[in-house]
Amino acid sequence: MSTAASPSPISPSSWSNVPLAARPVAVLKFGGSSVGSPETFSTVVDVVSESVKHGPIVVIASALARVTRLLSGALENFTTHHHDEGVVDELVDTLRRRHLDHAEAALRSDSLEAYRLILDDHLSRLRTVFGRVREEGFSPALRDSVLAAGEQMSVPILTLALQDAGYLAPHCDATQLVVTDDAFGGANVQLTDSADRIRRWYGGLDEKAIPVVAGFIGATRAGTITTLGFEGSDYSAALFAAILEAGALTRYTDVNGLYTSDPNTDANAERLDRIDMEEAYARTESGALGMHPKTLRPLVHAGIPMQVRSILRPQARGTCILPTGVDLSVIVPPVPAAD
Numbered sequence: 501m502s503t504a505a506s507p508s509p510i511s512p513s514s515w516s517n518v519p520l521a522a523r524p525v526a527v528l529k530f531g532g533s534s535v536g537s538p539e540t541f542s543t544v545v546d547v548v549s550e551s552v553k554h555g556p557i558v559v560i561a562s563a564l565a566r567v568t569r570l571l572s573g574a575l576e577n578f579t580t581h582h583h584d585e586g587v588v589d590e591l592v593d594t595l596r597r598r599h600l601d602h603a604e605a606a607l608r609s610d611s612l613e614a615y616r617l618i619l620d621d622h623l624s625r626l627r628t629v630f631g632r633v634r635e636e637g638f639s640p641a642l643r644d645s646v647l648a649a650g651e652q653m654s655v656p657i658l659t660l661a662l663q664d665a666g667y668l669a670p671h672c673d674a675t676q677l678v679v680t681d682d683a684f685g686g687a688n689v690q691l692t693d694s695a696d697r698i699r700r701w702y703g704g705l706d707e708k709a710i711p712v713v714a715g716f717i718g719a720t721r722a723g724t725i726t727t728l729g730f731e732g733s734d735y736s737a738a739l740f741a742a743i744l745e746a747g748a749l750t751r752y753t754d755v756n757g758l759y760t761s762d763p764n765t766d767a768n769a770e771r772l773d774r775i776d777m778e779e780a781y782a783r784t785e786s787g788a789l790g791m792h793p794k795t796l797r798p799l800v801h802a803g804i805p806m807q808v809r810s811i812l813r814p815q816a817r818g819t820c821i822l823p824t825g826v827d828l829s830v831i832v833p834p835v836p837a838a839d
């Protein structure tokens with residue numbers, strides 16, 4: 501096991517001079533496996549409804565399961581097969597069908613109509629990006645614009661579903677909030693700029709709002725879209741939690757917490773009930789916990805606990821990652837009764 505020492509704690513208030521008028525009780529992150537099927541999507545809405553009873557929350561969502569990979573594969577195909585327009589047509593058809601099927605199951609009719617327009621807009625932008633690849637040739641920057649489309653198409657479904665459920669769920673644009681350098685494909689977040697923007701944005705929201713923000717994506721200061729690397733939504737969620745000094749980060753996924761190794765490939769993997777932040781940090785940085793390697797950095801700095809829970813068993817406790825001196829009881833939304 502890696503023994504990477506965790507960074508020393510730095511108060512998040514040193515990242516930004518923008519004062520925080522309010523702090524979310526939790527940031528909830530829903531990965532592609534959670535937002536990716538109609539069944540688990542309805543559990544996402546239930547979990548949000550339950551969580552918000554305990555105070556303000558911020559939601560970070562990924563692309564629907566497998567969509568980022570689909571986008572990446574199609575771009576590779578397009579680039580290596582002489583810019584075959586058929587690849588783009590097939591991609592757009594598949595994405596339209598997948599997202600509309602999902603939205604039809606999740607949304608009321610007027611929201612569905614609104615979503616159709618949003619989806620058409622993103623699909624037409626996607627075609628434009630492929631057009632640029634044909635004209636200008638492949639570049640990592642254009643690849644990020646393609647990959648970002650997954651979150652850009654998924655997040656509005658959740659926002660509209662929350663509005664249908666009676667919540668104030670404003671449209672939020674991650675590219676206006678997460679400032680990065682131009683290391684396309686694995687961009688580095690500019691902490692101070694991002695913290696300033698995120699704190700100002702959060703301060704301007706209605707206190708009852710449930711913001712849903714796309715994970716995985718950001719933009720350079722000049723406004724060019726970037727991505728944080730695969731599974732970057734985990735990292736986005738941790739950044740928002742640290743910058744907004746949230747009570748906790750809860751990551752919903754398709755397994756009931758963290759295991760000693762990948763439970764889908766190792767029959768001997770053992771579930772961890774709780775794990776110290778230091779220990780989890782070392783294992784995450786070496787890629788052993790199935791999360792973006794940078795996920796725990798902001799949480800270590802800010803001393804914020806994290807839960808990893810299953811969207812398939814939302815009542816189950818999952819795994820708690822606890823910074824030194826932080827008690828399980830601070831985790832909000834509260835840990836449900838033991839299963």
Ligand SMILES: Nc1ncnc2c1ncn2[C@@H]1O[C@H](COP(=O)(O)OP(=O)(O)O)[C@@H](O)[C@H]1O
Nearest residue numbers: 531532533753754758759761762764788789790
């Ligand atoms: N140590 C680990 N503990 C738990 N899950 C792990 C671990 N290592 C790898 N994984 C894998 O991570 C997957 C969840 O990550 P991911 O597929 O990115 O989900 P999500 O769509 O929720 O982000 C699990 O299904 C599991 O196969």
Ligand SMILES: N[C@@H](CC(=O)OP(=O)(O)O)C(=O)O
Nearest residue numbers: 531532562568730731732733
């Ligand atoms: N675009 C997604 C792709 C992905 O892996 O999503 P998730 O692991 O959250 O389902 C992301 O990197 O965040």
